[in-house]
Amino acid sequence: MVIAEVKPLAEILELIKQYKRVLNTGCGGCTAVCLAGGQKEVDTLNTKLELSCREQKIPLEISGFTVERQCDMQFNAELDHLVASYDALLSMACGAGVQFLAERYPDKPVLPAVNTTFVGVNKDIGWYEERCQSCGDCVLGITGGICPVTMCAKSLFNGPCGGPQDGHCEVDTDTPCAWINIYERLKAQGRLDNILKVFPAREWQNQTQGKLLLEDYKHRYVKETK
Amino acid sequence: MMKAGSNLEKVLKAGHFAVTGELGPPRGADVAVIREKAHYLKGMVDAVNITDNQTAVVRMASWAASLILIQEGLEPNYQMVCRDRNRLAMQSDVLGAYALGIRNMLCLSGDHQKFGDHPKSRKVFDIDSMQLISMVKKMRDESKFQSGEAITVAPQMFIGAAENPFGEPYEFRVLRLAKKIEAGADFIQTQCIYNMDRFRTWIRQSVDRGLTEKVYILAGITPFKSVGMARYMQKNVPGLDVPDALIKRLEGVDKKDQAKEGIALCCEQIEELREMQGVAGVHIMAIEWEKRVPEIVEKAGLLPRPVV
Incomplete structure (x- = not known):
């Protein structure tokens, strides 16, 4: 899974402080599993932000909503009826989720609350290691x-x-x-x-944006030219 | 048939026991210091390795320092590491180096940037040392870039590689040496040798596998300036094997005599290495101690250097 960790509070505050109403969106996928961006983490972060803002006299109204997976548009659609009433969205998904949300709501600032670190494994509770x-x-x-x-x-x-x-x-x-x-x-x-044989120089595959279209589904997205 | 026709290649091919030195470029555009170091090495060695941002610390470009060495009448062995450049930059540097008279190259992976003065810089390692050797060989022998496209005038380099007989896993080191030969290495310069027994095992394995028939092996030597240096190298330099006996030996002499003892030790090693089957020469890495190289080669009986 994709491993992420919550950004330092001060950095998040800096990102959102100019917006009055903010919706913090959690992700029920990878970042929930690695305890960075699920519903529980959304609640915790919102509490911390509210406290901090109160101390610093920054007006902030923040609420939370967690979708199943932010890397899937059909789940993001659940946010449609909410988004209009907010000035900005905070996302606790990985970098892919943040971008997908930003793509759906191009008028809204969508701001990351986590740093996406690596594709890794769950060694134990709260212990993750990169593998890919x-x-x-x-x-x-x-x-x-x-x-x-x-x-x-x-x-x-x-x-x-x-x-x-x-x-x-x-x-x-x-x-x-x-x-x-x-x-x-x-x-x-x-x-x-x-x-024992010299492994030749690689043709790096990940130097441009990765795209994958499964053969069986191609007909849905690519019009045949005859 | 000569591959590059460099002095080093000629000396080795003629069957002489080769001697190479090393010169670290300065941390600035200081030409005088290179000329001064070159002055100490002139006539003492057959070629001089010019290090490439060694220990991942920024220094004058190795090709530039190599050119200054050529101006001084010495032959450079141009070192290139994989850490800082991708294959485009490396190939263009090889062409430029050859165009300006460089004929020997040492292909290395390079120390990780974590150890240097820019520890957070991005690693390149687009290709590794093995792949670099293959690439330079392909450029030389097939007149082709790594991509397969044609080169107009191919760079004829005498291709060197490094190997560490003391790196883990020991038994894999000889197999890896075979890979470097397969990739295209013409000569090998080893990591600094202090544990002579282990080196002896490694070179014997290399001889047994017929590898020393296919590649010239130059045994790496670094003289100790003091017991402090010996202790530092034992503790802090990964992949080095400094036996306690050597530390004890240096501890046994007065501080003011330790440098002399270090040089004596180095000369004894050279004498021993000369007698070993499969050792084609020595690579003397006198780190920031170039001025003592004349004394070492003289005492070790390596003078005069052959004119071929």
Whole structure:
């Protein structure tokens, strides 16, 4: 899932202080799961903002509404009847959700309340780790299920570099060296051949906006030219 | 057949025990300091590595410092790291370097920017060192850019790479060396060697696999200036292996004699390395200590340097 964390309160305040009526929109998807932007977090943030504004004598009326997923227009439509009466929207969804909301309400300032950090996993409650950089050309089948793009600080494809110490990355000694792990796992699986050939330079897939249209649905969106 | 016809290539090809040095460009546009360092190395080594923003700290461009070295009558080994440039910039720099007389290159990944003076800069690492070697080889041998498009006049570089015999996992290091050779490395300069036993194991494995028939291996040496430096390198430099015995040896002499002892140690290592099968030369990295290189090569019996 997409992992996010709530921005510092002062930064959010700076973004919204010029608007009197603000609707804080939560997202029931990824940011709810990683405890950054679900209904509970919307309520907490609104309370903090109200207190802060009262102290600083900033007039603010803030309310909250959480949709199922802000990356899906049919859920965002639930906000239609509310939006008109607000000066600005605050969004606690990931960067994708914020933009989708802004796209639906082009007249309204839509402001992010969270920083989107990475695509990651839930290691435990409140503990998330990055696992994927959405590079668009997955090599996990070759590298033993360990991503060199994400897990290696240099994103090397022919690692390890000269730096690992006691099995750990020189850049962050708490992090295991991805390439040692790749090597060990492939060796154990008898698949070391996978990394004995020079892995050629990549054709990076994520250097322009990613777009995906499933073949089976193409007919809906692309008119055939005959 | 010569690949680039550089002095370093000729020396190695003729079977001489090669000696390369290293010169770190200044943290400013200071030409005089490069000329001064070059002066110490002239006639002492066959080629001089010019580092590329080493330790991720901004310094004068390695190609520029390489040109100043050529003006001084020395041969540069132009280092290029993958951290700061994408493949477009790298290829254009290779063309420019060749056009202006540079004939040797050392292809490296580069230290992570976290360690340098701009730790939050964006890493490039568009390609890695292995892919850089392949790219420069393709430019030289196929007259093609990495994209496959034709080059009008191909840069004929003698291609170097680094390998760390002390990096983990040890047993993979020789396999990785084989990859670098497959990618196109003509010569290898190793990480600084202090643990001679482990180096011996690595070079023996390389010989056994026939790798030293395919590539010239130059053993990396960095003389200790003091016991403080030795301790620092043992504790703080990732991928280095400094045995306690060496620290003890330096501790055993007066502070004022430690530099001398460091040089003596370095000369002993060179003597030992010269006798090892598979070692084609030494790469002396006297970090900010270029002025002591003449003394080292003289004491180690590496003079005069061959004229080929």
